[in-house]
Amino acid sequence: MKPHSKKSNTNAFVACLAGGYALAGAAVGQIAAPETVETAQLATDAFAIGALKPGEPALQPSLWQDSEPQTLDFLLSHAPTRPNGPSMGLAMRRILLSPGQRPAGADASLGGKKLLALVKAGFIEEAQTIASLATSGRNNASVAEAQAVIGLLTGNFDNSCRRDTNLASGRDALFWVRLRAFCYARAGEFDAFDLTVNLLRERGAFSPTDEAYLTSMLSAAAGAAPDKTLPPAETALHYAAAEAAGLSLNPLSTRTAEGGVVAALAQNPDADPAMRIEATQQAIAMGVTDAGELARMFNTLEFDVANIAGAAEAAVAAPADPLSDALLYQAISAMNAPEFIRDKAARVSQALELADSFHRAYSLSLLYADDIEALEGVLVAPTEASSFAMARMAVGDSVGAGRWLLAMIGANESVAALPEPVGLAFIDRVNLLALLDPQTAAQVARQAGVAILTEDQNFTVEQRAHVDSSVTARILEAAFNAVGEGKVGQAGLAALAASAGKANREGEVERVIISETLKTAGLPELQRRHAFERAWAARLSGRESGLSGGDAASSSEEAGGETPTPVSTTPRQDEEGLIPRIKPSRGE
Numbered sequence: 210m211k212p213h214s215k216k217s218n219t220n221a222f223v224a225c226l227a228g229g230y231a232l233a234g235a236a237v238g239q240i241a242a243p244e245t246v247e248t249a250q251l252a253t254d255a256f257a258i259g260a261l262k263p264g265e266p267a268l269q270p271s272l273w274q275d276s277e278p279q280t281l282d283f284l285l286s287h288a289p290t291r292p293n294g295p296s297m298g299l300a301m302r303r304i305l306l307s308p309g310q311r312p313a314g315a316d317a318s319l320g321g322k323k324l325l326a327l328v329k330a331g332f333i334e335e336a337q338t339i340a341s342l343a344t345s346g347r348n349n350a351s352v353a354e355a356q357a358v359i360g361l362l363t364g365n366f367d368n369s370c371r372r373d374t375n376l377a378s379g380r381d382a383l384f385w386v387r388l389r390a391f392c393y394a395r396a397g398e399f400d401a402f403d404l405t406v407n408l409l410r411e412r413g414a415f416s417p418t419d420e421a422y423l424t425s426m427l428s429a430a431a432g433a434a435p436d437k438t439l440p441p442a443e444t445a446l447h448y449a450a451a452e453a454a455g456l457s458l459n460p461l462s463t464r465t466a467e468g469g470v471v472a473a474l475a476q477n478p479d480a481d482p483a484m485r486i487e488a489t490q491q492a493i494a495m496g497v498t499d500a501g502e503l504a505r506m507f508n509t510l511e512f513d514v515a516n517i518a519g520a521a522e523a524a525v526a527a528p529a530d531p532l533s534d535a536l537l538y539q540a541i542s543a544m545n546a547p548e549f550i551r552d553k554a555a556r557v558s559q560a561l562e563l564a565d566s567f568h569r570a571y572s573l574s575l576l577y578a579d580d581i582e583a584l585e586g587v588l589v590a591p592t593e594a595s596s597f598a599m600a601r602m603a604v605g606d607s608v609g610a611g612r613w614l615l616a617m618i619g620a621n622e623s624v625a626a627l628p629e630p631v632g633l634a635f636i637d638r639v640n641l642l643a644l645l646d647p648q649t650a651a652q653v654a655r656q657a658g659v660a661i662l663t664e665d666q667n668f669t670v671e672q673r674a675h676v677d678s679s680v681t682a683r684i685l686e687a688a689f690n691a692v693g694e695g696k697v698g699q700a701g702l703a704a705l706a707a708s709a710g711k712a713n714r715e716g717e718v719e720r721v722i723i724s725e726t727l728k729t730a731g732l733p734e735l736q737r738r739h740a741f742e743r744a745w746a747a748r749l750s751g752r753e754s755g756l757s758g759g760d761a762a763s764s765s766e767e768a769g770g771e772t773p774t775p776v777s778t779t780p781r782q783d784e785e786g787l788i789p790r791i792k793p794s795r796g797e
Contacts, residue, residue, distance in 0.1 A: 259308030260306045261303075261306045268304065269731070276696050289706075291467060291495060292705075293495075294495075298330070300735050304701035309698065317345050321351025325354055331472035333359060350378065369449075390405040422439060441462045486531035493572040494568035520536045534573065561597075567746040577600060617631065635659075674716030674718070681710075684722060692729045707720075727739070
């Protein structure tokens with residue numbers, strides 16, 4: 210296949226961005242030139258070390274060739290701390306975990322920014338692996354910050370505090386001052402804590418959330434009862450402070466915190482089971498963990514036999530309770546005999562239909578992927594076929610989704626013979642399929658006697674703009690350069706940065722940047738998946754407050770004041786409630 214010329218790539222991007230670039234042009238002109246990055250010869254650095262799984266395709270080793278370190282530094286600093294969908298999480302994996310030649314002229318701090326972007330998004334283990342193998346920049350402030358955050362998320366608080374003590378320079382940066390307050394609170398050094406907190410207040414860098422978590426931690430160190438009404442956590446420091454104080458996080462933390470906090474909570478065996486389920490589903494929808502983690506967690510919960518036998522009724526009584534997902538999973542897993550195949554299909558469909566949010570719908574689609582594949586050819590109700598079609602789209606099986614859509618029609622000649630609600634659901638799903646696989650969707654539409662909406666008529670692909678338009682302008686500038694010059698890694702980072710908007714308005718320019726730069730990054734398949742995911746999330750957003758897990762803003766201020774609606778994250782205590790027991794690990 211002949212590669213596109215740089216000129217043709219640039220022309221295509223110009224056509225897509227004709228309107229958006231004009232809007233952002235004024236902001237570009239006001240941007241000061243980035244500071245010069247000091248260069249140093251690196252040995253084995255964070256860019257040279259890959260951390261993809263065996264068999265996982267990597268991008269080309271020259272992905273950072275010809276990119277300016279200053280540009281990459283900016284893009285890494287604006288990478289999403291919560292990938293807004295599994296496709297963006299996968300893109301982040303492929304871009305930042307592929308081994309490659311370090312950017313010419315880059316110093317160790319750029320590698321540290323890469324590690325920090327990974328760990329904040331939720332790739333804790335991968336960042337830890339790269340950091341442990343890298344031999345350069347160990348005393349660099351950015352590298353040390355990434356390693357300190359890893360320590361906060363993994364419970365290695367001593368290591369995090371040592372990072373601050375051993376730092377040769379840069380200790381006045383806000384991260385280190387906040388960390389110092391954490392370490393003083395943990396050690397019960399009250400005077401030093403007060404002095405440090407006052408410094409933060411003078412710099413306007415001590416938020417009410419910081420204060421709530423750190424003062425609760427200080428109370429616990431003093432032997433006093435800490436405040437248990439904590440606000441939603443946002444950062445690794447908040448998570449660590451709650452752990453150190455022996456407090457549970459606010460349930461909304463799964464929707465407000467950085468991806469690293471969500472991933473850490475999902476792995477925390479001491480966390481409330483319902484909150485841990487919610488966190489794992491969010492992490493799956495961010496693309497930072499897989500559905501196997503959810504299955505393993507569900508299997509550690511122990512329900513009464515009567516609960517499992519009445520799983521369908523219990524789930525109807527508590528549809529928003531994450532424990533309902535675990536209960537149904539165990540009930541479905543027990544349906545292995547052939548005579549249960551119809552009942553199994555009904556229960557799987559029920560589990561999928563309970564999903565009232567993107568993160569829940571997506572994670573359950575992956576969880577039941579093998580079960581749904583095994584149900585092909587089984588006679589099911591149109592509503593069940595509709596659920597299975599969406600689940601197959603979620604895993605990227607557009608052909609399988611098409612077969613389930615046709616199963617909705619069954620022996621009828623067209624969709625017109627279906628009850629109106631079922632017919633409307635069919636049309637809705639065919640148009641979603643068109644975003645993922647236009648050819649298969651067209652074939653299904655022809656057989657069903659319906660027309661697919663044109664690209665302009667189809668679903669809005671939900672993408673938030675950045676609060677600061679100058680940030681969008683810088684990303685646009687980097688994207689234009691990457692597409693025009695064929696800079697693979699830079700293009701990928703531009704897509705990630707564009708996806709991290711948190712304003713309560715549509716990001717038209719951001720949407721185009723994501724589409725065009727993913728193609729240049731060699732990830733065109735993720736462009737369609739991203740469009741499908743955002744459209745699906747928009748369809749589900751009427752059933753929950755705000756966007757999907759990856760879209761929750763890290764603070765209500767950044768999100769324009771939006772506050773998500775609380776979800777049920779604790780076991781119900783009434784007679785209809787689900788109160789699971791944790792199975793002991795082997796050897797206990």
